[in-house]
Amino acid sequence: xxxxxxxxxxxxxxxxxxxxxxxxxxxxxxxxxxxxxxxxxxxxxxxxxxxxxxxxxxxxxxxxxxxxxxxxxxxxxxxxxxxxxxxxxxxxxxxxxxxxxxxxxxxxxxxxxxxxxxxxxxxxxxxxxxxxxxxxxxxxxxxxxxxxxxxxxxxxxxxxxxxxxxxxxxxxx
Amino acid sequence: xxxxxxxxxxxxxxxxxxxxxxxxxxxxxxxxxxxxxxxxxxxxxxxxxxxxxxxxxxxxxxxxxxxxxxxxxxxxxxxxxxxxxxxxxxxxxxxxxxxxxxxxxxxxxxxxxxxxxxxxxxxxxxxxxxxxxxxxxxxxxxxxxxxxxxxxxxxxxxxxxxxxxxxxxxxxxxxxxxxxxxxxxxxxxxxxxxxxxxxxxxxxxxxxxxxxxxxxxxxxxxxxxxxxxxxxxxxxxxxxxxxxxxxxxxxxxxxxxxxxxxxxxxxxxxxxxxxxxxxxxxxx
Numbered sequence: 001x002x003x004x005x006x007x008x009x010x011x012x013x014x015x016x017x018x019x020x021x022x023x024x025x026x027x028x029x030x031x032x033x034x035x036x037x038x039x040x041x042x043x044x045x046x047x048x049x050x051x052x053x054x055x056x057x058x059x060x061x062x063x064x065x066x067x068x069x070x071x072x073x074x075x076x077x078x079x080x081x082x083x084x085x086x087x088x089x090x091x092x093x094x095x096x097x098x099x100x101x102x103x104x105x106x107x108x109x110x111x112x113x114x115x116x117x118x119x120x121x122x123x124x125x126x127x128x129x130x131x132x133x134x135x136x137x138x139x140x141x142x143x144x145x146x147x148x149x150x151x152x153x154x155x156x157x158x159x160x161x162x163x164x165x166x167x168x169x170x171x172x173x
Numbered sequence: 174x175x176x177x178x179x180x181x182x183x184x185x186x187x188x189x190x191x192x193x194x195x196x197x198x199x200x201x202x203x204x205x206x207x208x209x210x211x212x213x214x215x216x217x218x219x220x221x222x223x224x225x226x227x228x229x230x231x232x233x234x235x236x237x238x239x240x241x242x243x244x245x246x247x248x249x250x251x252x253x254x255x256x257x258x259x260x261x262x263x264x265x266x267x268x269x270x271x272x273x274x275x276x277x278x279x280x281x282x283x284x285x286x287x288x289x290x291x292x293x294x295x296x297x298x299x300x301x302x303x304x305x306x307x308x309x310x311x312x313x314x315x316x317x318x319x320x321x322x323x324x325x326x327x328x329x330x331x332x333x334x335x336x337x338x339x340x341x342x343x344x345x346x347x348x349x350x351x352x353x354x355x356x357x358x359x360x361x362x363x364x365x366x367x368x369x370x371x372x373x374x375x376x377x378x379x380x381x382x383x384x385x386x387x388x389x390x391x392x393x394x395x396x397x398x399x400x401x402x403x404x405x406x407x408x409x410x411x412x413x414x415x416x417x418x419x420x421x422x423x424x425x426x427x428x429x430x431x432x433x434x435x436x437x438x439x440x441x442x443x444x445x446x447x448x449x450x451x452x453x454x455x456x457x
Contacts, residue, residue, distance in 0.1 A: 053257070053258065053334060053337060054254025055254070083329045084328075084332065088336075146240060149240070149243050173336055
């Protein structure tokens, strides 16, 4: 008698319980970094893509995924690192964007990341910004960028000019 | 700098096995005639990122303002991440059991293939930023071209790295403009920095037999094709920054790509490689 392997849908649900180590209100699946779950015979293969190439959370994320799946009884497991296509904030789910905002992090602006990057560059070259990053606390669009980088590679530092609070922006990528 | 991030440390045998099985099978990896040049070129890509990343990381905890400190540390992280991918592929192409970490920590200076530009000491923020801008402007064009590489493995690394390097260029060009067209002091420092590093920039475009071989295989672009693109960006940004392009030759200092380095590289390696040399195989 062979053991019944959990369905991939079940595995996806389990992975949906694994929080991002830096931004624990969103899960690794909501961030869009789990790219594939499949069975190769009796081996469960999970393909994970890094957000940024040098993100120090990558190894922690792998460890958390492995721990979660082992706790669910998966013994034969392989994690694959997948580079292509490269991760984009377009893969961050709508639900995760709401959770980020509630947590105090402005989510990536709507539209595609490539549009965001291009629009940002055009704005920089023309000397004005057409990207509106709303303050996650008071909702004001009267905000300014303090720094292109923040507490993690995926964020930038902003300040609200109405409520005066500093906040992180999960930047388009 | 501690060890490279360990998550991605390639297990060479496993990677080779997987690469062979992958859909994006890369014909160049098995090309024996091309191997020496392909390996050397991948080391150039990885070493530029590694040495510049190491240099920039030296600012960590010393930045003039917190935001800059964080930005520099993040830029360094991106570059070290790229190193992991480039040297990982180099190790795989070499196929002799060495890993990305072995290449980073156990090669001597003469085996390093980075540009002399990236090993120069940081100097002040002006030198650090000017060097980064001049390299970013080249790096951006190079990676853009590499996304169309005949090697799918090279193309996927380039696509990943390009997203981050676009951001580096945006930041460094913005700062060159703000400081060049800033106060009298910042302008003078940026001009001095430009004069200081200018003679090292030509090496980025000085093709040799290795560059020719990978270009011929369609893996990488001809470096000469990138020059006008770089010159346009540099001219635009320097103009906006009210800085003058030096009249001296831009290719006075070459040789890094062939392993002839300045004395500065030895000091970098002494610090970076100490732990693996003193305690071989140490990990944490």
